[in-house]
Amino acid sequence: MDKPKAHKTALHEVDGIDQPESISKASIEHVTRLRKKQPTAQELVNGILNGDKTALSRAITLVESTNPSHLEKANDVINQCLPHADKSVRIGITGVPGVGKSTFIEAFGKHLTSLGRKVAVLAVDPSSSLSHGSILGDKTRMEELVKDENAYIRPSASGDTLGGVARKTREAIILCEACGFDTIIIETVGVGQSETAVHSMVDFFLLLKIAGAGDELQGIKRGIMEMADLIVINKADGDNIKKAKLAKTEFNRALHLFPPKNSGWQPKVTTCSAITHDGVADVWETINEYLKLTQENGFFGFRRSEQNSYWLTETINEQLKNNFYTREDIAALLEQNKKAVQNNELSPFAAAQVLLEKYFK
């Protein structure tokens, strides 16, 4: 920005009449220079390790950048933060829109900070780049928590693919942990494959539900209930308390339909009100029971190690596919072959072989 833009305001209605510059060129240049000064990787790492939330935010922005030239610096920051990470509880929270995720996380987060914990709230929402942030986008929805010194709230990274968004969130966890946050909450919206991604980066998975009019068990996405270590029936207040208790019984019965978990943990169901705060403390106690069990039986460390391997492989596989499907000649031939397959002129396997031969040549 070399000179101030001519803003369209009520003071500037008449075209053809020049307005005096209201901001001096010198001060604009000064501000621009300050803004452009990017901290080095080392400065970011130092800031993060000192618990500086501004440095944390900038590092996460760096990690989220799609500019290839930022990749090396981002990896440098992450690798320097790694030895200081891994010392937290990572909790995944999901639930369909309307279930009260934000109010629950606010009440839960405040409870945790009141116990002296440092809470970071991240989100995985691949739709946010289209909807401009459907979850956590509006920070004012957690207005108490956002003001809390011991809390850090970050909206979902944007991105075209779930894999990309999830990868960035997984890296943000490392940065938050290195910054001293000992409780990481990953929020996701319960309408898609993002739960699987979140499940693969957390220690504990919490499914938020509300009691409805007899349809408590409707609309549960494939596999999500099976992932849950805890189902919390939210909005259990006022006239809803009775319904919530009924729902609890139904969910408890449903949970017993699933095979035992590798963690040795029997998933639980509790009720909770983010308004009256009834049951909020119980959620944290349940998580602590889970941590005690899985740290004693070794599942906690085993799972984290498995998750690391999973993310290594996932990243590789995603890039391999990306390299293939974005090549222009391949994309054109793929379209053509897909049509031949649809018309039963070519088997899917023969079509694949033709494409692979072209690719590897």
Place this chain on the structure above:
Amino acid sequence: MDKPKAHKTALHEVDGIDQPESISKASIEHVTRLRKKQPTAQELVNGILNGDKTALSRAITLVESTNPSHLEKANDVINQCLPHADKSVRIGITGVPGVGKSTFIEAFGKHLTSLGRKVAVLAVDPSSSLSHGSILGDKTRMEELVKDENAYIRPSASGDTLGGVARKTREAIILCEACGFDTIIIETVGVGQSETAVHSMVDFFLLLKIAGAGDELQGIKRGIMEMADLIVINKADGDNIKKAKLAKTEFNRALHLFPPKNSGWQPKVTTCSAITHDGVADVWETINEYLKLTQENGFFGFRRSEQNSYWLTETINEQLKNNFYTREDIAALLEQNKKAVQNNELSPFAAAQVLLEKYFK
């Protein structure tokens, strides 16, 4: 084979003493020459289209071959058969060992052939290369069906990966259909990821269960119950009838926990005895109800088209991974990087990047 092998028999116990040749060299050469004469692709296709089961078996063997030189011929046969395929009902059947899959398929298959249908039974069992065919390996387990002129039974292809086994089975379906089989049954053992693969190649998915002692709903693998279009409680005979009816009620309740299917079909539960044949005809009637519904609402064709795209993409993705992970220098570096990731010295993403840079260079 240039000369007969010295077999280790009771007649050949003493080492050092040569045995006279009991088969003349000339006749061995004659047999070998006959054996080696491989039919051309065109001969195989003609045989298949004429309903010749021997040609079908040879073509499936060709498709299953891991010899790269067979690939082109196999693709030729499949592509010539394609226009004659796609006109069948494809039924997936799963259930844990002991549930009576073979006896059920025998009774069900015989019922179908008695109605004038032609039934092919294939299997997807990636473990069979280790266990030497745990399902369908012993054809005598379906001794009635195997003798039936209108039935064709083929054990699982062997292979190291589920993807490979599934791909071969998917191609065998095409060959069976071109050979005039109008009902394809794909059997799989209910202990792993193979159900997902089978689900992606069939029109209708049937889960076989038995009534136990109150533990009807235990041991159900993730997602398998959600895939089922029909749960059949087998061995509902004698003292078991009451238990089976109870189990039916429990399963019916459990099925209602899942969200409605895209097919518009509400999954059903029936009881059946492969011994008394009670309920076997009902299974086929239920499948017909399903076919009527999904052919009317267009889901049937939509699903097959989706499955074709799925297999095209799956084959590509599998080959891309295969090419990466089998490269020796990559495999060595991967081992090294995995260790660094486990020790928190390297993030999974940085480790992946190092590997990808090496690969694409």
